[in-house]
Amino acid sequence: xxRVPIPDLPTExxxxxxxxxxxxxxxxxxxxxxxELIADLLASSGEARxxxxxxxxxxxxxxxxxxxxRLKREGLATSRPYRGVFxxxxxxxxxxxxxxxxxxxxxxxxxxxxPAEAAEQDxxxxxxHVSDLTLAAFSRYLAKAG
Amino acid sequence: xxRVPIPDLPTExxxxxxxxxxxxxxxxxxxxxxxELIADLLASSGEARxxxxxxxxxxxxxxxxxxxxRLKREGLATSRPYRGVFxxxxxxxxxxxxxxxxxxxxxxxxxxxxPAEAAEQDxxxxxxHVSDLTLAAFSRYLAKAG
DNA sequence: CGGCAAGTGTAGACGTGGCTACACTTTCCG
DNA sequence: CGGAAAGTGTAGCCACGTCTACACTTGCCG
Ligand SMILES: [Mn+2]
Ligand SMILES: [Mn+2]
Ligand SMILES: [Mn+2]
Ligand SMILES: [Mn+2]
Numbered sequence: 001x002x003r004v005p006i007p008d009l010p011t012e013x014x015x016x017x018x019x020x021x022x023x024x025x026x027x028x029x030x031x032x033x034x035x036e037l038i039a040d041l042l043a044s045s046g047e048a049r050x051x052x053x054x055x056x057x058x059x060x061x062x063x064x065x066x067x068x069x070r071l072k073r074e075g076l077a078t079s080r081p082y083r084g085v086f087x088x089x090x091x092x093x094x095x096x097x098x099x100x101x102x103x104x105x106x107x108x109x110x111x112x113x114x115p116a117e118a119a120e121q122d123x124x125x126x127x128x129h130v131s132d133l134t135l136a137a138f139s140r141y142l143a144k145a146g
Numbered sequence: 147x148x149r150v151p152i153p154d155l156p157t158e159x160x161x162x163x164x165x166x167x168x169x170x171x172x173x174x175x176x177x178x179x180x181x182e183l184i185a186d187l188l189a190s191s192g193e194a195r196x197x198x199x200x201x202x203x204x205x206x207x208x209x210x211x212x213x214x215x216r217l218k219r220e221g222l223a224t225s226r227p228y229r230g231v232f233x234x235x236x237x238x239x240x241x242x243x244x245x246x247x248x249x250x251x252x253x254x255x256x257x258x259x260x261p262a263e264a265a266e267q268d269x270x271x272x273x274x275h276v277s278d279l280t281l282a283a284f285s286r287y288l289a290k291a292g
Numbered sequence: 293c294g295g296c297a298a299g300t301g302t303a304g305a306c307g308t309g310g311c312t313a314c315a316c317t318t319t320c321c322g
Numbered sequence: 323c324g325g326a327a328a329g330t331g332t333a334g335c336c337a338c339g340t341c342t343a344c345a346c347t348t349g350c351c352g
Contacts, residue, residue, distance in 0.1 A: 008186075008190060009186055009187075009190055009202075010266075012201050012202055015204075016201065016203065016204030017204065018267050018270045019179065019202070019203045019204050019270060020204045021267060021270075022267075022270040022271040023309095023310090025271050026175070026271065027338085029172070030338090030339080040154075041155075044154060049299075049300090050299080050301090051300075055162065056161045056162060056165070057162065057165045058161075058163065058165050058166045059340070059341090060340075060341060061299080061300070061301090062302080062340085062341075062342080062343095063339065063340055063341070065300070065301065065302090066339075067338095067339075070338085070339095081300075081301075081347085082299080082300060082301085082347060082348065108258065109280065109283075112254065112258065112283060112284065112287040113283040113286055113287050114279065114283040114284075115279055115283070118277055118279040118280050118283075119280070120156075120164065121164050121277065122275050122276055122277050122280045124164045124165060124167075124168040124275075125167075125168040125171050125172065125274070125275025126275045128271070129268050129270075129271030130272070131267065133260065133261055133264040134255065134260045134264050134265070134268050137255075137259040137260040137264075138258065138260075140259055141258040141259050169339095169340095176308090176309080195329075195330090196330065197329055197330080205309085205311090206310075206312080207329080207331090208310090208311075208312080208313095208330095208331080208333095209311070211330075211331065211332090212308090212309075212310090213308090216308085216309095227317085227330075227331075228318065228329080228330060228331085294352095295350100295351095296349100296350095296351095296352105297348100297349095297350090297351105298347100298348085298349085298350095299346105299347080299348075300346080300348090301344100301345085301346075302343100302344085302345080302346095303342100303343085303345100304341100304343090305340100305341080305342085305343105306339105306340085307339095307340085307341105308337105308339090309336105309338090310335105310336080310338100311335080311336080311337105312333105312334090312335085313333085313335105314331100314332085314333085315330100315331085315332080315333100316329105316330080316331075316332095317329080317331090318328080318329075318330090319326100319327085319328075319329090320325105320328095321324100321325100321326095321327105322323100322324095322325100
């Protein structure tokens with residue numbers, strides 16, 4: 001059963017916990033992107049319609065509608081047939097958090113020398129895996145070095 | 147159809163491309179983690195068995211076996227019944243790339259002040275979204291500031 | 293004000309990545 | 323050397339996130 005302790009690897013439970021948390025982060029990523037995008041659309045144009053959301057995400061409108069249904073199920077959004085999508089207070093809170101985190105991640109990447117478009121691109125994925133501790137460190141770093 | 151240009155948002159095609167790339171990165175993340183882990187297990191103990199892989203990832207052995215089957219389908223791994231898992235040359239190349247990228251991401255996070263365990267934790271997810279351009283910037287930053 | 297284009301919604305398919313349950317093979321030790 | 327424990331494999335379930343196809347509603351404009 002391989003009971004020899006393996007030197008350079010983390011312990012099994014530690015590694016399992018890390019992978020597990022990464023999986024969780026992944027599963028919330030989509031809701032976070034939708035919330036952020038819906039908030040942006042509402043702020044800049046006053047409405048967030050499924051087709052606009054779909055076009056901006058690069059998916060079919062059917063996919064967008066199904067995901068919006070999940071957001072509603074989870075208490076993050078509301079919508080009535082043919083009437084556009086809105087955020088609940090919880091949805092707005094999520095969007096605000098996600099938006100500020102997104103900005104911080106882009107700023108940190110830029111600060112360590114990542115080119116603008118690469119920073120924007122990579123931040124779209126990275127943001128969902130940045131913990132509060134890491135976010136705080138980014139903040140401190142930017143305050144000091146900025 | 148909302149043909150008013152929206153000021154603060156990226157253009158629709160730009161944003162769609164970014165989200166699309168993030169989705170692609172996400173879909174390769176699992177294969178990357180498996181390849182890296184299999185290489186580590188082979189290096190440190192000479193064998194990589196489905197149950198060990200499953201325990202370290204924190205999933206059931208059935209899940210691990212199914213994913214290993216996908217790796218085999220994609221030409222990254224080989225295995226014969228009851229005999230453990232090995233990497234193809236392509237699999238080893240992927241593992242090497244992933245491992246060095248993982249290390250760089252952890253080092254960068256540490257360098258900007260992220261606590262050790264948070265860096266290890268967050269890197270597990272972040273690594274899959276770091277482009278070559280960003281990686282190169284991390285490298286330069288560490289060479290300079292390290 | 294009527295009709296058509298655009299938008300919306302629903303149904304059904306598919307691949308992935310989880311799980312449990314159960315059957316089979318290997319290994320190891322008494 | 324035989325049997326129990328550990329490991330392996332398979333089947334079948336589920337939720338998610340994607341798609342295409344088709345039907346229905348809205349809203350605008352001629
Ligand atoms: Mn994102
Ligand atoms: Mn974002
Ligand atoms: Mn990882
Ligand atoms: Mn890794």
